[in-house]
Amino acid sequence: MIAGVTRELRAEAERTNERRVLVLAGDRDRGIDAAYDAVESVEVDDGDASIVSTRKGFRFEEHRPRSADELLGRTREAVVLDCHDRFVPNALGRAVGAVDGGGLLILLTPALDDWPAIRDRFDDSLAVPPYQVDDVTGRFRERLVSTLRTHPGIAVVALGEGPDGDALERDGLTGSAGEGRGEPVGPPSAPPDATFPAAAYRACLTGDQARALRAFESLAAPGSAVVVESDRGRGKSSAAGLAAGALALDGADVLVTAPAFRNAAEVFARARELIAAETGGDATASERDDGGGLDGDRDRDERDLRTPSGGRVRFLPPAAAAEAAAEADAAVVDEAAALPVRLLEGFLDAPAVAFCTTVHGYEGAGRGFAVRFRERLLDSRFAVSDVRLDEPIRYARNDPVEAWASRALLLDARPAVDAAVADASVDEATYRALDPADLLADETLLSEAFGLLVAAHYRTEPNDLARLLDAPNLVARALVADGRVVAVALLAREGGLDAATRRGMYEGERVRGNMVPDVLTSQLRDEAAAAPRGLRTVRIATHHALRDAGFGSRLLDEVHAEFGGERGAGSEDDGDGGLDYFSVGYGATPRLLRFWRRAGYRTVHFSTSRNDASGEYSAVMLRPETEAGRGLLDRHAVALRDRERDGLSDAHRDVDPDVVRGALRACSAPVPVDLTETEWRSVVGASVGPGMYDTAPGAFRDLALAALVEGTDLDDRAERLLVRKVLQGRPWDEVADELDFVSTSACMRALGDAYAPLVERYGTEFARKERERFITE
Structure with missing residues (x-):
């Protein structure tokens, strides 16, 4: 029976150029045997099939559920996803995306009636202490x-x-002839003034691809950037490959990168085909290993293509490519949304660059490109061209499996349309709990809430949908206006851990889902930090049409009012014990630091390295609600103050000065100023006399730290000068250049001027007399 059902599904899939799904529900071992029968019945070669499973030893190409990203950019006739033991939603998204038109996705599941009640290893990851x-x-x-x-x-x-034996619950046939592969319409023709070879345009399969190829022509000129966006299966990688080949034929050195070479395989396949068509032979392999991790002639042939004109298409892994971008003539970043923002910034050093991104689907869930990096690109020196590809290539436009995956994983989740929220008033919006049962029952509510989280954050992914619906430590709250979600907050309960768990955390054990207690305990060495109970804001998002209208602040106020109060750890008022503090951790920017400080949060930690995803240093902030919470804040604010006095000239030496200013301004620990008379002579002399900063740098550092924590009347440039020169210890010429002083001498005088009001504010009687001495002379 399995063979017959599979053959009918495959026949309809091939006839319509669509994909189909076969669910084999029941015993796992029986399901694996049935999957083999299904693949064999439609004569799919083992080399064209993949399986994602926690088990090993299959004939097919194997992937583990947690590393199924290896399927990104791949095209397979059949993918088997074993949903037993560890069902990872991200893996489902990756598996769907790898199936070609006419192909099959085979799901091995427990009996469908039983499956929701079965807990597996993925559920273990949601059960945070x-x-x-x-x-x-x-x-x-x-x-x-x-x-x-x-x-x-x-x-x-x-x-x-x-x-x-087996029972057929659904045959999966749509009865539709579909679009199929249709009648050949002929390749797009090259524009009259095209600079790329006509063969490149003939190789395009859609008008969208030809438009993308036309935009890629600009990469021949320095200062050009191209952004190509599409859903999966629209041919963006193929267009990028044709462009890379065309540029190399003209003698350019084209550097290509992607999360892994397999993700860029289509780029190199199309580049190789074009080079062969134009030169009458295949591309010539490099004779040396250029640091891309190549093994043998075959790998070099795949990853380093040469042309008779001296051009080249070469692959490097992302980190190496970002460092080498300035040396190439053009860079092509495929699956850019899956790369960290920090790495993406490195490609702005390339003479010309293209970023190819997936809008929806698993790759598109890495939102760093759309949310943060895109703004930096537009502010850069590049002239940016945008192309959107909508027409599918690998399967028909109305493929039902694409629609199913988008719905099941909310890959196309979007906030409400702008017009629906345009008249929303922050005062009239309704605060409500987003109970998982309500979200499950209301598809529109779920889609709009999750869509806001996706649109506003760079790391929302299918796994997060499962967390939203199933994780016991998470709660969600929203503001709703006229029935539409206009702001949403995802909150995580943390702390309240027993002594044994706290001791293990202190000794280095990882405790899932307790980000702030873990940082304060394991990194900052406070074994008692995980005893108080906290509520961390994991995500907070406001509809983009209503930004800066007060919705985010109103939502936080409502959260504070609902969960706050003097209940304290051990209270049973809310069924989970009382709440001692609110917290948040995020990639710090000046704007976000201001937002959270105004909401009553204070800095307790500043990471010593940049976040790989955001490219920024992460800040952790607390807002205490009880004595236990205040005690936690007070001791870590003091520790932060003392760390940063010296850390700003070490681990934080390259942090943006405005981020430093924001983080220190949100530190609640006052800075004691206790200078010796000798130190005051140096400070006063530098501010109103002939003294120099170099004679007592520690004294200058103490005063700068105190002023920035407590707030100053200095202008922005003067405060940045305190950060860059005094706290971060940067060279005078570098500081003068960065802060636009006409000379190093002018920068030095400005530093002295900045200390004049600090002497007035913090100076002792001795310091004031010393100051008067210079003023009256």
């Missing part, structure tokens, strides 16, 4: 099962549940 796996719900799978049973193009076989 002090919660247990029994506290995890199965709403995500309940919703997924519903889509499997109702969405077109999905066949369901209940293994071993029929009178004679």
Whole structure:
């Protein structure tokens, strides 16, 4: 029966150039055997099939659920996803994206009626202490099962549940002829003034691809940047490959990168084909290893293509490529949304650069490009061209599996349209809890809330949808106006851990889901930090049409009012114990530091390295609610103050001065100023006399730290000068150049001027007399 169902599914998929899903629900071992039968029945070669499973030893190409990103950029005739033991939503998104038109996605699941109640190893990851796996719900799978049973193009076989064996619950046939592959319409023609070879345009399969190729022509000129966006299967990588080949034919050195070479395989395949067509032979392999981790002639041939004109298309891993970008003539970054912002910034040193990004789907869930990096690109020296590809290539436009995956994983989740919220008033918006049961019952509410989280944050992914619906430590709150979600906050309960867990954390054990207690305990060496209970803001997002209108502040105020109060750890008022503090951790920017400081949060930690995803240093801030919370804040504010006095000239020497100013201004620990008479002579002399900063740098540092923590009347440039020169210890010429002083001498005089009001503010009687001495002479 399995073979017959599979053949019918495959036949319809091929006829319509669409994809189909086969669900084999029941015993795992029986499901694996049935998957082999299914693949063999439609004559898919083992080399064209992949399996994602926690088990090993299959004939097919194998991937583990937690590393299924290896499928990104791949095209497979069949992908088997083993959902037993560890069902990872991200892996489902990656598996769907790898299936070609006419191909099959085969899901091995427990019996569908039982699946939502089964807890597996992924659920273990949601059961963060002090919660247990029994506290995890199965709403995500309940919703997924519903889509499997109702969405077109999905066949369901209940293994071993029929009178004679397996039972067919759904055949998955749509009965539609679909668009199919259609009649050949001929390749797009090259524009009359095209600079790329006509063969490159003939190789395009859609008008969208030809438009993208036309935009790529600008990469021949320095100062040009191209951004190509599309959903999966629209041919952006192929267009990038044709462009890379065309540039190399003209003698350019084209550097290509992606999360892994397999993700860029299509780029190199298309580049190689074009070079061969134009030169009458294949591209010539490099004869040396250029540091890209190549092994042997075959790898060099795949990753380093040469042309008779001296041009080149070469691959380097992202970190190496970012460092080498300035040396190439052009850089192409494929699957850019999957790379950290910090690495993306390195490609702004390239003479010309293209970024190819996936809008929806797993790759598009890495939102660093869209949320943060895009703004930096537009502010750069580049003239930016944008191209959007909408027409599918690998499967038909109305492919039911694409629609199913988008719905099941909310890959196309979007906030409400601008017009629907344009008249929203912050005072009239309604504060409400987003209970997971309500989200499950209201698809629009779920899509708008999750869509806000996706649009506003660079790391929202399918796994986060499961966390939202199932994780026991998470709660969500929203502001709703006229029935539309206009702001949303995702909150995590943390702390309240027992002594044994706290001791293990202090000794280096990782405790999931307790980010702030973990930082304060394991990194900052406070074994008692995980005893108080906190509520951390994991995400907070406001509809982009309503930014800076007060919705985010109003939402936080409501959260504080609901969860705050003098209940204290151990209170049973809310069923989970009292709340001692609110917290947040995020990639620090001046704007965000101001927002959280105004909301009553104070800095307790500043990471010593940049966050790989945001490219920024992370700040941790607390807002205390009880004596326990205040005690936690006070001791860590003091520790932060003392660390930064010296850390700003070491680990934080390259932090943006405005970020330093914001972080210190939000530190609640006052800075004691206790200078000796000798030190006061140096400070006063530098501010109003002939003294020099170099004679007592420690004294200048103490005063600068005190002033920035407590707030100054100095202008922005003067405060930046205190940060760059005094606290970070940067060279005079570098500081003068960065802060636009006409000379180093002018910069030195400005530093002295900045200390004049600090002497007035903090000076002792001795310091004031010393000051008067210079003023009256």
